[in-house]
Structure formats: C-alpha cells, structure tokens
Amino acid sequence: MEGVLAAQPYDALLLLSFGGPEGPDDVLPFLENVTRGRGIPRERLAEVGAHYHLFGGVSPINEQNRALLTALRDDFAERGVDLPVYWGNRNWAPYLTDTLRELVADGRRRVLTLVTSAYASYSGCRQYREDLAEALTTLRSEGLEPPRVDKLRLYYNHPGFLETVAEGVLESLARLPAAERADARLVFTTHSIPNSAADVSGPPAGHGAGGAYLAQHLDAARVVAERVGEATGVPREWELVYQSRSGSPRVPWLEPDVNDRLRELAAQGRRAVVLVPVGFVSDHMEVRFDLDTEALATAEELGLLAVRSPTVGAHPRFVAALRELVLERAATERGERPERPALGGLGASHDVCPVGCCAGRVAKPAAAGVDSPA
Ligand SMILES: CC1=C(CCC(=O)O)c2cc3nc(cc4[nH]c(cc5[nH]c(cc1n2)c(C)c5CCC(=O)O)c(CCC(=O)O)c4C)C(CCC(=O)O)=C3C
Ligand SMILES: [Fe+2]
Structure with missing residues (x-):
C-alpha cells in the first residue's frame, strides 16, 4: 500500500506534550515537576494550583491529547499510513522516559516526534529536545539501545494550522451580534515568556528583538487576519497580546497582558473583540482558565463583547496537516525533495535545529539537532 511506504524510514510517531494532573492529589507534585x-515564586505556584483545583484538579490537556491521538490513529488508518502513534509527556504520566522504554520493547528504531507547541521558544521547542536527550541517556544507562529520534519542523505556518485558525475566527465572528461584527478587533494571544528568552528564540542567526517567537506569531496572526478580512470583505484590525505570565515581577516578560489590553480597548470605546489563542494548539488550562475564565470575566466587567476563538485541537484539517508533515519529513529522510508548504513571509521552518537554537539559560544536550549526541 502506498501509505506503508510513505512513512518509511520512520516506524513510530511520538506525540510529546506537557502533561497535566488527573486529580486533586496530582496538582502539587505536577507543579513541582514543572x-x-x-525559579517560580511560591505564591505563583499556589495561584496556579488554585486554577487546577477549580477544574477538579484535572488538567484539560490530557483529554485533549487523547483526542488528538485517536484522531491521528484514525486518520492514518483511513489513509493507509502504517505508523503507530505513541504518547509521552514532560511533566506527568505517561512520562516520556516510560514511553521510550515501550518504543524499545516494541522494537521501534526510527521515531519522529510531534510536540504540542507550534512555535520556536525554549519552552515550546528546545526544552522538549532536552527532555528527549535526557530520556535517551537514561535508557542507555539501563543497557537499552534507544531508537534514533527526530522532531517535526515547527508547524505554526503550515496551511492546515493557519487555515483552521482562520476558520475558527470566522465562526467566532458569526457568534457576535451582527451590528458588532464589522468592527470587532482580532486580539491574538500567546504565552508570555521572558523577553530574554524571546530574544534568543529560533536559530542564533537571529530575528532581532523578540526573536523567532515574536516574528513567527506576528506572521501567523497577520496571515489569519488577512484571510478573515478577505472572507468577510472587511479589512480586519488585529494585534498580538500575551497571557499566562509567571516568574518574578522584576524580570521583564512580553507585554501587554491580555487583561490590561482589554481595559485599554474598552477605554478607547472599542465594543467587541475576538480573542484568538493562536499561540496554543489545544484548549488546555492556559486557554480554559487564563482566557475563558479570567479574560472573558475582565471583558464582561468592562462591558466589552468578547468571544474566544477555538484552538485547532483535533480538527480534521489540522490532523491532516500533521499527517502531511509526517509524510513530508519521511520523504526528505529518504532523500526526496517534497514540497514544504508554508503561509506568511518566513518560509518553512528547518527540519533539524541548528546549534544554539532557542538557547536555554544553561547549556544542556538536546536531541534532534545538528549537534545532538548520537
Ligand atoms: C511558551 C509556553 C507555552 C506555549 C506552548 C505550548 O502550548 O506548549 C507553554 C505551555 C504550557 N504551559 C503549561 C503549564 C505551565 N507552565 C508554567 C510555566 C511556564 N510556562 C512557560 C512558557 C510556555 N508554556 C514559561 C516560560 C514558564 C515559566 C517557567 C519556566 O521557565 O519554565 C507553569 C508553572 C506555573 C506558572 O508559572 O504558570 C505551568 C503549570 C501547560 C499545561 C496546561 C494544562 O495543564 O492544561 C502548557 C500547555
Ligand atoms: Fe507554560
């Protein structure tokens, strides 16, 4: 079958994610893992713990990942792509190291990793590569021979990601009263990170202040806003703001915060906004609490009409994009030159991270890079 050949040389896909608590007793140990x-202040930990307890101590992220796993397996089965899909997390069960042991036990030798973050950054890319390197070292110390591990290119600008986001924005606009629709501003949100981390995100060759993290989000948001403008026939005003800040208040993080910005927009007489969590791949806690609970409450208090646009989650178009990315990379590894679709102005991201990509505060080995330990 065509699909069986198409995934070679890979013999497994690994969904690698953040992980989250499954009940009240998990919350504290989970936060300690994270x-x-x-260097996160204790008060911030208590605050974030309370967010999880509001949801019964259960992070929505696990359910989201289970849905994505099922959708990927179904899509692969339907398309004849014979590639088993595994799941492992950084901070909670199923833990990455256990999943890698399972891959070895199943005889998998060439693993492609799909991380549930779409953009360049230490937290969203390199830290996962470091987790992989550490887990591979652990396996070796147990006398196991780990598989070779690659990572998919960043998919924030893949047409199947951005078209799905744009479709969600159009549905969200339709939920606003007709009279407010034309003027509604698109407020794109992503996770705030320290300015110092943003500046060194992406390859060291650089993107200027804000690094690849800022450049990629601006590019993605512009593409979505343009598509929405074309579809509705109204040029759309948009901006990028930040959420979920943590760390010490003395350390500068990307701003403005979404809540502060909503206050300014209301003060300027703006009446309606669509909150577009373009920085996130699923409706996990940062979306369900920081946007759906907190930011929507801020908007309501201000008398500002606000709707939150969907994340891509397990949308069939996004799942198809992931399959396309897997087959694209497999073809590249076989020495072919597949098309590498990307929207916006930055082009398709690299397959293999260069030296120093998304540098962390401490130099650590990272898998799936040009300088990775074999
Ligand atoms: C860029 C980025 C993404 C976006 C990319 C992506 O979507 O993956 C992301 C995702 C996520 N972050 C998550 C949870 C947390 N992040 C924390 C802390 C931090 N995140 C950071 C960055 C990011 N994080 C940073 C720079 C810190 C400071 C500490 C550090 O430098 O490492 C903390 C500690 C408490 C706090 O300070 O908030 C928690 C609990 C969850 C799970 C949600 C759920 O359970 O559903 C998800 C998906
Ligand atoms: Fe985070």
Missing part, C-alpha cells in the same frame, strides 16, 4: 529549577 517548576523544578525554574
């Missing part, structure tokens, strides 16, 4: 060595 923040180990990251």
Whole structure:
C-alpha cells in the first residue's frame, strides 16, 4: 500500500506534550515537576494550583491529547499510513522516559516526534529536545539501545494550522451580534515568556528583538487576519497580546497582558473583540482558565463583547496537516525533495535545529539537532 511506504524510514510517531494532573492529589507534585529549577515564586505556584483545583484538579490537556491521538490513529488508518502513534509527556504520566522504554520493547528504531507547541521558544521547542536527550541517556544507562529520534519542523505556518485558525475566527465572528461584527478587533494571544528568552528564540542567526517567537506569531496572526478580512470583505484590525505570565515581577516578560489590553480597548470605546489563542494548539488550562475564565470575566466587567476563538485541537484539517508533515519529513529522510508548504513571509521552518537554537539559560544536550549526541 502506498501509505506503508510513505512513512518509511520512520516506524513510530511520538506525540510529546506537557502533561497535566488527573486529580486533586496530582496538582502539587505536577507543579513541582514543572517548576523544578525554574525559579517560580511560591505564591505563583499556589495561584496556579488554585486554577487546577477549580477544574477538579484535572488538567484539560490530557483529554485533549487523547483526542488528538485517536484522531491521528484514525486518520492514518483511513489513509493507509502504517505508523503507530505513541504518547509521552514532560511533566506527568505517561512520562516520556516510560514511553521510550515501550518504543524499545516494541522494537521501534526510527521515531519522529510531534510536540504540542507550534512555535520556536525554549519552552515550546528546545526544552522538549532536552527532555528527549535526557530520556535517551537514561535508557542507555539501563543497557537499552534507544531508537534514533527526530522532531517535526515547527508547524505554526503550515496551511492546515493557519487555515483552521482562520476558520475558527470566522465562526467566532458569526457568534457576535451582527451590528458588532464589522468592527470587532482580532486580539491574538500567546504565552508570555521572558523577553530574554524571546530574544534568543529560533536559530542564533537571529530575528532581532523578540526573536523567532515574536516574528513567527506576528506572521501567523497577520496571515489569519488577512484571510478573515478577505472572507468577510472587511479589512480586519488585529494585534498580538500575551497571557499566562509567571516568574518574578522584576524580570521583564512580553507585554501587554491580555487583561490590561482589554481595559485599554474598552477605554478607547472599542465594543467587541475576538480573542484568538493562536499561540496554543489545544484548549488546555492556559486557554480554559487564563482566557475563558479570567479574560472573558475582565471583558464582561468592562462591558466589552468578547468571544474566544477555538484552538485547532483535533480538527480534521489540522490532523491532516500533521499527517502531511509526517509524510513530508519521511520523504526528505529518504532523500526526496517534497514540497514544504508554508503561509506568511518566513518560509518553512528547518527540519533539524541548528546549534544554539532557542538557547536555554544553561547549556544542556538536546536531541534532534545538528549537534545532538548520537
Ligand atoms: C511558551 C509556553 C507555552 C506555549 C506552548 C505550548 O502550548 O506548549 C507553554 C505551555 C504550557 N504551559 C503549561 C503549564 C505551565 N507552565 C508554567 C510555566 C511556564 N510556562 C512557560 C512558557 C510556555 N508554556 C514559561 C516560560 C514558564 C515559566 C517557567 C519556566 O521557565 O519554565 C507553569 C508553572 C506555573 C506558572 O508559572 O504558570 C505551568 C503549570 C501547560 C499545561 C496546561 C494544562 O495543564 O492544561 C502548557 C500547555
Ligand atoms: Fe507554560
């Protein structure tokens, strides 16, 4: 079958994600896993713990990943792509190291990794590569021979990602009263990160202040706003704001915060906004609490009409995009020159991270890079 050949040389796809608590007793140990060595103030931990407890101590991210796993497996089966899909997390069960042991036990030798973050940054890309390198080292120390591990290129600008986001914005606009639709501003949101982390995001060759993280988000938001403008026949005003800031208040993080910005927009007489969480791939806690709970409450308090646009989640068009990315990379690894579709002005992202890509505060080995340990 065509699909069986299409995934070679890979014999497994690994969905690699953040992980989250599954009940109240998991919340504290989960937060300790997340923040180990990251210098997060205790008060912030208590605050974030309370967000999880509002949801019964259950992070929505696991359910989101289970849905994505099922959707990928169904899509692959339907298309005859014979590639088993595994799941492992950084911060909670199923833990990455356990999943890698399972891959070895199943005889998998060439693994392609799909991370549930779409953009360049330490938290969204390199840290996962470091987790992979560490897990591979652990396996070797147990006398196991780990598989070779690659990582998919960043998919923030893949047509199947941005077209799905744009479609969600159009549906969201339709939920606003007709009289407010034309003027509604698109407020794109992403995770705030320290300015110092943003500046060094992406390849060291550089993108200027804000690094690849800022450049990629601006590019993605512009593409979506333009598509929405074309579809509705009204040029659309848009901007990028930030959410979910943590860390010390003395350290500068990307601004403005979405809540502060909503206050300014209301003060300027703006009446309606669509919040577009373009920086996130699924409706996990940052979306369900920081946007759906907190930012929507801010808007309501201000008398500002606000709707939150969907994330791509397990949308069939997005799942198809992931399959296309897997087959594209497999073809590249076989020495072919597949098309590498990308919207916007930055082009398709690299397949293999260059030296120093998305540098962290401490130099650590990272898998799936040109300088990765074999
Ligand atoms: C860029 C980025 C993404 C976006 C890309 C992506 O979507 O993956 C992301 C996603 C996520 N972040 C998540 C959760 C948390 N992030 C934290 C802390 C931090 N995140 C950071 C960055 C990012 N994080 C940073 C720079 C920190 C400071 C500490 C550090 O430098 O490492 C903390 C500690 C408490 C706090 O300070 O908030 C928690 C609990 C969850 C799970 C949600 C769920 O359970 O549903 C998800 C998907
Ligand atoms: Fe985070």
